[in-house]
Amino acid sequence: MRSLMVVLMAVSSFPACVSELKGVILDLCGVLYDSGEGDGVAIPGSVEAVNKLKASNLKLRFCTNETQATREKFVGKLQRLGFNINVSEVFPPAPAAIAILTHRGLRPHLLVHDGLLPEFDGVETTDPNCVIIGDAAENFSYQNLNQAFKVLIELEKPLLFSLGQGRYYKETDGLKLDVGVYMKALEYACDIKAEVIGKPSQMFFQSVLSDMGLQPHEVLMIGDDLVSDVGGAQSCGMKGVQVRTGKYRPSDERHPSVTADGTVDDLAQAVDMILSHRGH
Ligand SMILES: *[C@@H]1O[C@H](CO)[C@@H](O)[C@H](O)[C@H]1NC(C)=O
Numbered sequence: 709m710r711s712l713m714v715v716l717m718a719v720s721s722f723p724a725c726v727s728e729l730k731g732v733i734l735d736l737c738g739v740l741y742d743s744g745e746g747d748g749v750a751i752p753g754s755v756e757a758v759n760k761l762k763a764s765n766l767k768l769r770f771c772t773n774e775t776q777a778t779r780e781k782f783v784g785k786l787q788r789l790g791f792n793i794n795v796s797e798v799f800p801p802a803p804a805a806i807a808i809l810t811h812r813g814l815r816p817h818l819l820v821h822d823g824l825l826p827e828f829d830g831v832e833t834t835d836p837n838c839v840i841i842g843d844a845a846e847n848f849s850y851q852n853l854n855q856a857f858k859v860l861i862e863l864e865k866p867l868l869f870s871l872g873q874g875r876y877y878k879e880t881d882g883l884k885l886d887v888g889v890y891m892k893a894l895e896y897a898c899d900i901k902a903e904v905i906g907k908p909s910q911m912f913f914q915s916v917l918s919d920m921g922l923q924p925h926e927v928l929m930i931g932d933d934l935v936s937d938v939g940g941a942q943s944c945g946m947k948g949v950q951v952r953t954g955k956y957r958p959s960d961e962r963h964p965s966v967t968a969d970g971t972v973d974d975l976a977q978a979v980d981m982i983l984s985h986r987g988h
Pocket residue numbers: 768794795796797
């Protein structure tokens with residue numbers, strides 16, 4: 709009997725609404741570049757794709773979970789990879805957290821990566837009345853975690869903010885535990901629930917939309933994370949398109965609760981589809 713070989717071809721699809729499009733929000737890691745040793749590597753075609761979007765009259769913002777470095781350092785890395793991006797276009801969780809602290813009169817104890825500390829330079833941290841946890845990577849020592857625990861447990865009402873809640877992420881040398889794992893440890897120890905700042909929180913996406921001055925239906929989000937990028941954007945009323953780069957897995961296309969409005973091979977294809985729809 710001859711064996712039957714079935715070749716599955718990845719079919720790309722795109723939402724039809726893009727003719728009304730006024731803005732695009734891009735995820736960074738896994739869409740523009742893959743992280744790893746040094747600066748990481750740009751995903752083929754993505755530098756040109758960002759340039760094409762910038763040359764169109766669409767508004768463009770970048771939305772990231774990055775919490776290991778300040779915005780300036782992070783944008784410097786992207787510029788070295790060849791991307792034409794400036795600091796005011798990039799939305800990481802730390803500035804959103806600072807806005808919340810200011811608004812609510814809170815003084816944080818910081819359990820974050822040493823590289824992120826300068827972002828909090830103007831923030832009052834003496835006599836803390838909450839804890840902020842970010843992806844501290846090698847700074848997640850027993851001592852640092854235990855110190856954050858002690859601050860929390862001594863508060864009358866322990867208040868924990870987490871910059872994202874990822875489980876793990878991939879770098880070129882392998883998988884790495886993300887902030888969500890340590891957030892859960894502190895939640896468990898103190899019997900509390902953290903407030904998550906960053907994707908997929910609606911408040912986070914909303915702050916990007918208001919900076920763009922656009923309505924959700926006028927904006928498209930492009931990301932590699934089906935739940936946090938695509939699902940998060942959809943829950944705010946935006947369309948969400950997934951790229952087959954970064955952490956994408958084929959099973960995402962049969963996910964039980966999130967269905968992307970479109971799926972494309974990479975950012976370059978997404979941008980070509982956006983611009984060709986708009987051309988008509
Ligand atoms: C940075 O980006 C913002 C938003 O797109 C833009 O208004 C500003 O002019 C840009 N600044 C520079 C120096 O390119």
